Amino acid sequence: MGRPHGQTGHRGVVPRSGDRVVRARVSASPGSAGGRTRTARGFEDSSVTKTPAIIDIAADEWVAACTASAARGCDVVDWLTAVDTAESLFVVVHLVDPDSSRSEMLRCELNSERPEIESITSWFPGADWHERETHEMFGIEFLGRSQTNALLMRAGDGSSPMRRTAALDARVRTPWPGQESTTGRRRQKLPPGVRAEWTRDE
Template identity: 45%
Template structure:
């Protein structure tokens, strides 16, 4: 697999091996071609999964796992997209099984898969705003209710010595703070 990928993509791809699994990294312009080549040129007929990995501050990595059942070979395909405008061509025309995975990655990370046949929310309620698997997404439940698995004294609220309550990373300073008398939330 490694030689075939290096021959086809040259310096446009980085191929690495880890624990018997080959990983291929390409730019977004080569994404659709790489996925098609994995199926048609490398024999990876089995699509397993596709997801995103938030890599702030610049990018989101889209990762797909495919498999060649004849050779018992696993292949990870990766590309990075800009966090500001995350978009890739859809691979549903290559692997129909990617449909659900692209919808989930769209919803959880905000990656727009151009050409997807039905790119609509899959798991979250109607009207939900934001992308909950991005690292900058504020988990309001962590602010509104104390974490039950407290490790520091005073975090659990069970009478131990108290410390200043520390907000989870990325939470605005005024979240969870009651408004002072005469203070409005809008100004």
């Protein structure tokens, strides 16, 4: 999955101290004629910076916001992925203007129990691979897609390995030495990333 340099996996776009987060509402539909009508309040600052603000978009305005970015010149999908913070699940896309250093980063919070959002592949064909991988890794349904076959995982596997609720099977099965103790006794220590309930017998 494409992602910016220096950022990895599902922790890549969690806001850090100093990050600018802009909440915007899109005032025009994706089909509006003319670039000037496809505008979103709150985007102006991010369109002129090399490190774009994270712009929060409502799920029902996702396509409109992405096409509004394209109308402003950011019409190439650099990467699209998801972020699972345990408390929230987001889908994030980074759109760039190939003729300049401008870019815009859009983020949408989803229902973590039933995550779904409209696909943008009809407007951005380059998002196809990213949406398919994000679907498999995070279980997000991209509505309106014409192609839904498996990309990296076995068909019908049903797991979403990048979700924080997914058990790390290899670590659960691997013997772990435990924790050092000054009393001469050792108590079991779980491998990093493994929850206690994953190791309990049914």
